[in-house]
Amino acid sequence: MSVDAFFENLSLAQAGAKFTPDVQAAAANINVDVLKAAVQTVLAGGDDAKVDGELAAALKAGFEFATKLVKMLGKEPGQTELLAFYKYFKRARNETPAEPSFYQIESKYKYNAWKEISHISDQKAQALYIQEVNKAIETYGTRD
Numbered sequence: 001m002s003v004d005a006f007f008e009n010l011s012l013a014q015a016g017a018k019f020t021p022d023v024q025a026a027a028a029n030i031n032v033d034v035l036k037a038a039v040q041t042v043l044a045g046g047d048d049a050k051v052d053g054e055l056a057a058a059l060k061a062g063f064e065f066a067t068k069l070v071k072m073l074g075k076e077p078g079q080t081e082l083l084a085f086y087k088y089f090k091r092a093r094n095e096t097p098a099e100p101s102f103y104q105i106e107s108k109y110k111y112n113a114w115k116e117i118s119h120i121s122d123q124k125a126q127a128l129y130i131q132e133v134n135k136a137i138e139t140y141g142t143r144d
Helices: 004-014 021-027 032-044 053-072 079-092 105-116 122-140
Strands: none
Touching: 004 021, 004 032, 004 053, 004 122, 021 053, 032 053, 032 122, 053 079, 053 122, 079 105, 079 122
16 A cells, blocks of 8 residues: 555655644654655555664654654544554554453453554554554644
8 A cells, every 4th residue: 555645754754844833853863764764565465564774764763753643633533543543553553452350341342452463563553553644644634
């Protein structure tokens, strides 16, 4: 799957043409070509896909930029999209959510979503998070 909308917004942020200084700063030092290669490599691989060195650093920086960019969406995403962001974010950061009690319905949905993908590598989760942000940009656009 293509992530062209994500990379277009990355270029706009790097040029200072759009977004807040915080988002622009997150984009500043990302090598777009290396990030593209990292995302393509990890998405093409299996659940345990990983990259090393410069590719790993670019993927992590791209993920951090994506976490800032998601806050710039033109409209609030739906519950399904928010759940996807949550599970990939948690897995990308190697965070394990606490298992909720029976009565914590919302927390149970979040935990179960995370549990579905808890076996994938953190870098696969970073690439999938970028892919989800790309889909959201295509659906909702971004604001300045």
